[in-house]
Amino acid sequence: MTRRAVVRGVGHYLPDRVVPNSEFEKTLETSDEWIRSRSGIERRHFAAEGQTTSDLATRAAKAALADAGLEVDDIDTVIVATSTPDLTFPSVGTMVQAALGMTHGFAFDVQAVCAGFVYAMTNANALIVSGQSKRVLVIGAETFSKIMDWSDRSTCVLFGDGAGAVILEAHEGAGTNEDRGILSTDLNSDGRHREILYVDGGVSTQTTGFLRMQGKEVFRHAVEKLAQTAHRALDRAGLSAQDVDWIVPHQANLRIIKATAQKMGLSMDKVVVTVQDHGNTSAASIPLALSVGKARGQIKEGDVVVTEAIGGGLAWGSVVLRW
Structure with a gap:
């Protein structure tokens, strides 16, 4: 017998404020058509004044617990993937732990930007396989609206806030x-490419900074590396692209999603797409899409699901699981 990490429940939360593309036309030289044609994004959600990443993460966690039919006492580990924590420390994970009334177990954060949720799932899988944890609440949560340069039309129109939990x-x-659960994972990074996607501030510089991105370079790396990591993870699981029921990719850009599916030889009918409604929510995008995909009736028990993501670092990776 082999110990597997099986999905028990999913949930998500989106802030109330919905921002359509047209809102950016008031302050930037851009248009709804320009944004849609280059990204596929139609709208996104922004956190309210005073609403933090841990607030979003806690709401997504509660939704996942309800979906699983579990209580907080049933959870022994909390992992939060985020690049926009409330504070430098303590971790968002411990804030969620406290907000849920959880006084046992342990919690921590993972920071791999848009690939953060894949990294968090891989860590959770290792904890479960090793016997360290029995039930892990894995959350991706971001408030990227807090690090946008609102004068930079190439970046500020792409990102949104939200949280998803598994x-x-x-x-x-x-x-x-044939087992249910995580069948394989693949993680990668290459720090030589820092300059194409980063935030130009941080604790040691005593600045918050803004997100900076070289879009064309990110696109080039994304299509190549996402297809590669997905194929590697499938190979490790003893599966091929033809065995895949659903790809649930990082929701950054519809053109990247389509190009990656094409490179894998898969139809868009097998891809869960939410980028049009949420924008790029970084580490939150995959769990958001998993939750929405289940709610739509797309993802069903027994389906082979591939999640893959790439983010600043560069960091990228994938997870293959049977739902």
Whole structure:
């Protein structure tokens, strides 16, 4: 028998404020058509004044617990993937732990920008497989609206705020790729490419900074690296692209999503797409899409799901699981 990390529940939360593309026309030389044609984004959500990443994460966590039919006492570990924490420390994970009334177990954050949720899922899987944890609440949560340069039309129109959560639970499987749960993972990074996607501030510089991106370079790396990591993870699971029921990619740009699917030889009918409604929510985008995909009736028990993401670092990776 083999211990597997199986998805028990999912949930998400989006702030109330919906920002359509047309809102940017008031302050920038841009248009709804320009934004849609280059990104596929039609609208996004922004956190309210005073609403923090931990607020969003806690609401998504509660939704996942309800979906799983579990109480907070059933959870022993909380991992939050975020690049926009409330404070330098303590971690958002411990803030969520406190907000849920959880006084046992442990919590921590993972920071790999848009690839953060894939990194967090990989860590959660390792904790479960090793026997350290039984049920892990894995959350991706971001308030990227707090680090936007509102004069930079190439970046500020692309990002949104939100949170998604997945509960992974230890189950015994037969040790084959017919098992439910996480079947394989693949993580990568290359720090030489820092300059194409970064925030120009931080604690040691005593500035908050703004997000800076070289869009064409990010696009080039994304299409190549996302297809590669997905194929590597599938190979490790003993599966091929033809075995995939759903790709749930990082929701950054519709053109990247389409190009990656094409490179993998898969139809867009097999891709869960939410970027039009949420924009790029960084580490929150995959769990948001998983939750929405389940709610739509797309993702069903037994389906083979591939998640893949790339973000600043550069950091990228993928997870293959059977729902």
